[in-house]
Amino acid sequence: MSFPRQQARTQRFTIGVPRAFQISPDGQRVAFLRGRDGVDTGTCLWVHETEAGTESVVADPKALGADDENLPPEERARRERLRESGGGIVSYSVDDAFTRAVFTLSGRLFYVDLVGDGGAPRELPAATPVVDPRISPAGDRVAYVSGGAVRVIDVAAAESDHGDRVVAEPDGDHVTWGLAELVAAEEMGRYRGFWWAPDGSSLAVARVDESAVNTWYVSDPGRPGQEPTALRYPPAGGVNADVRLAVFPVGSAGAYRRDGRPSPTWVEWDREAFPYLSTVGWTTGPDGTPTVVLTAQDRGQRSLTLLSADPATGLVAEVRTDTDGVWVELMPGVPAHTASGDLVWIARGPEGPDGPGERRVYVGGTPVSPADVYVRGVVDVDGDRVLYTGSPAGSPGDVSLWLVDLATGLSAPVEVPGHGCSRSADSGAHSGLRSGRLRGGTLVVQHRSMDFAGVRTVVVRNADTETRRAYSEIPSLAEAPELPEPRVEFWRAGERRIPTALVLPSWYREDLRPLPVLMAPYGGPHAQRVLNARGAYLTAQWYAEQGFAVLIADGRGTPGIGVEWEQSIHLDLAAPVLDDQVAALRDAAARFPFLDTARVGIHGWSFGGFLAALAVLRRPDVFHAAVAGAPVIDWELYDTHYTERYLGTPQERPEAYVRSSLLEEAAKLERPLMMIHGLADDNVxxxxxxxxxxxxxxxxxxxxxxxxxxxxxxxxxxTVAENLMLLQVEFLKENLRGE
Incomplete structure (x- = not known):
């Protein structure tokens, strides 16, 4: 089987990799999602017993008659924002005691008991289609969205009456409750629109009014009889959705109106000054009273304010406001709170002679992360233990999990046993933003490395001790790539020390003809390509086997180095990123004389597609052919939250949009350019x-x-994914033949 076909049918070797972990309070069981093998798209829900090291299926979509073709539009949109291409059970939630889990299949609502023998999953008679079900902390009720309304259904009620009832329903055209608007899900990392109170008495629910947002139409010329899909899309400088937040009591009958609906308490903050609702959650005060916690951004994203709100009155109090003259980054996992109520936050360090410091993790105002660690996000807070991800200074390709135990003073990277590794156990990429979890002293770590293929998932018991740790593994069932082991050289290129990797054919010797160069960047914010993980170079290795030296460089704007590095692209998304690709190429050519710089191609997708097209337009002296996949050509057509963070609005900063646009440079094209784009793309x-x-x-x-x-x-x-690789390589070979 060809590698492009294998990579396509395994969804880039992600099928069969365990993910989406939840840990029981005693740390004895771990729930997770995984297919039955490396090509099984019907993802199942499993439970792993940590002491025995065994796992079993508790919910199989095939046994429940799942049909992934029959998904509601809201669920398709949610999966598109999550880049979720799997099928079956793609998400689930559990109650606090780890006794029940709920999930949706084909728009139907199911629950399964996780205690005892569990039994088969059972369907609840919810209003269909069901989107994003969330079980209450006590496990007795489920909140979900259907038809833009938030509803609650009882789990344990009599079979004849589960009490399915509306909490909030649309009160106008283009109004929805409980769903994240496009920019929240696409750019802020907020994929939800409702949140249970810790005691299950209330729901905080977002109301989204898109009536003033531009209507765009996504059509498919290949299906002329199908009506275009209307999409509310806010382009740069345009009108955003109006987002509000309300708290609804769902436990007390006395809080319901005469029509049987609960009365909302509106959380009122200065939405004119801070229109972006970036995070919502709850915390519990010293007296046990639940409190709503939210963060909101200004339109220019130079201020981020943390607020607490009384759910009974809606009154808000400012907890803190962070400002930055360029922009304030939204950091994953915060705000959070320890068991003692201290705020866990990520902020830049104090102002110094060179300006504000780098980002650090703070607990109650005290930094708990080392000053020389590049902080990526908080993964979890369990009692008085904080788990976060970061990269050691000078090593952006390594991502470590750090555990801080405030009670014992322990603060160190989490190490897992070696796996035949020639490097230290903490080298490579340790995931945590979606996978690492800590509870009851049990920690789940996923580790990727250059020393082994695929992903290792290690369950660490007694993780908050140095001497009593015990380990078990949750096996990955992903297929092994039918490809030679990646042949990669790493270094920091040029004066700016750009993280760079060169991938060479397994068969190449320096006495052979010089190799044409294929640059394969993303090159933009929030995406890093040069990682110490073998899986990051599989596609590049296949291109190398076709006769290319594949060069990957993470220039200014990408994560892993520092705040100043990320903010270097402010008001210009073109020149800095392109300059760094050229600098990395020149440095590579000086180090490796077998690189043929008279034959240089470049390909990329999304921001990388923009960068590929930019390269042949502005530097035809360096780049000789380009493949641009789903490229952003005109930044005035991209969404508000992302684009305005870097360029401001077109009304305020028209010159920034001119500098970063490719339309005005079309007449400069003198090199072969292929553009690939999905007609149903609702992002670019x-x-x-x-x-x-x-x-x-x-x-x-x-x-x-x-x-x-x-x-x-x-x-x-x-089929499309496979043929895209084949078509790209043929285009590049044809146009980089040389003399």
Whole structure:
């Protein structure tokens, strides 16, 4: 089987990898999602027994008649924002005691008991389609969204009456309750729209009014009889959705109106000054009273304010406000609180002679992360223990999990037993933002490394001690790539010490003909390509086997180095990122004389697609062919929250948009350019490629456009994904033949 086909059918070797972990309070059991093998897209819910080291299936979608083709539009949109291409059970929630789990299949609501023998999952008679079900902390009720309304259903009620009732329903056109708006899910990392109170008495629910947001239409010319899909999309400088927050009592009958609906208590903050609702959660005060906790950003994203709200009155109090003259980054996992009520937060260090310091983890105002660690996010807070991810100074390709125990003073990277590793056990990429969990002294760690293929999932018991730790593993069932072991050289390139990797063919010797270079960047914010993990280079290795030296560089704007590095792209998304690709190429050519710099190609997707097209337009002296997948061509067509963070609004900073746009440079094209774009893309609209193609046509510049019917921003169909790789490599080979 060819590698492109294998990679496509295994969804980049992610099928069969355990994920989405939940740990019981006593640390004895771990729930997770995983297919039955490396190509089984029907993801099952499993439970792992930590002492015995065994696992069993507790919910199998095939036994429940799941149909992933029959998904409600809201669920499809949610999965697109999550880049979730799997099927079966793709998410679930458990109660605080780890006795029940709930999930949805084909828009139907199911629950399964996790205690005793559990028994088979059972369906609840919820209003369909069901989207994003969340079980209450006590496990007796489930809140979910259906038709833009938030509803609550009882789990343990009599079979004839589960008390399914509406909590909040649309009160106007283009109004929804309990769902995240596009920019929240796409750019803020907030995929939810409702949150249970710790005692289960109330729900905090977001109300989203998109009536003033621009309407865009996504159509598929391959299906002329199908009506275009209307999408409320806020482009840079445009009108955002109006987002409010209300608290609804769901436990006390006295709080319900005469029509049987609970009365909302509106949480009123200064939404004109801080229109972006970035996070919502709850905490419990010293007296046991639940309190709503939320963060909100200003439109320019230079201020982030943390607020607490009384759920009974809606009155808010400012806890803290962080400001930055460029932008304040939204950091994963915060705010959070320890068992003693101390705030866990990530903020830049005090002002020094060179400006504000780097980001650090703070607990109650005291930094608990070392000053020389690049903090990536808080993973979990369990009592008085804090788990966070960070990279050691000077080593952005390594991602470590750090555990802080405030009671004992323990603060150190979490090490797992070696796995035939030639490097230290804590080298490589340790995941945590979605996978690492800590509870009851049990920790789940996922480890990727250059020393072994795939992903190791290690369960660490007594993780908060140095001497009594015990380990078990949850096996990955992912397929092994049918590909030579990646042959990768790492270094820091040029004066700016750009993290760089060169991937070479397994068969290449320096006495052979010099290799053409294929640059494969993402090159933009929030994405890092140069990691000490073998899986990061599988696609690059396949391209290398076709006869290329694949060069990957993480220039300014990418994470892993520091705040100043990330903010270097402010008001210019083009020049700094392109300059760093050129600098990395020149440095590589000086180090490796077998690189043929007369034959340099570049390909990328999304921001990487923008960078690929930018490269052949502005530097045809360096780049000789480009493949641009789903490229952002005109930043005025991209969404508010992302674009305005870096460029401001088009009304305030028109020159920044001119500097970063490719449309005005169409007449400069003199190198082969292929643009690939899904016609159903609702993130980077096909209009980007269409407008660029029109501008190139008007300028008389030949180019290639490959439109993909029915494909969104991330192609998931195995046939399409496979053939995209084959078509790209043929285009690059044809145009980088040389003399």
């Amino acid at each position: 609209a096909f209009a980007h490629t269409q407008r660029m193609s029109s501008a190139l046509m008007a300028a008389g510049r030949p180019h290639t456009v490959l439109p993909l019917s029915g494909v969104t921003h991330s192609p998931s169909d195995p």
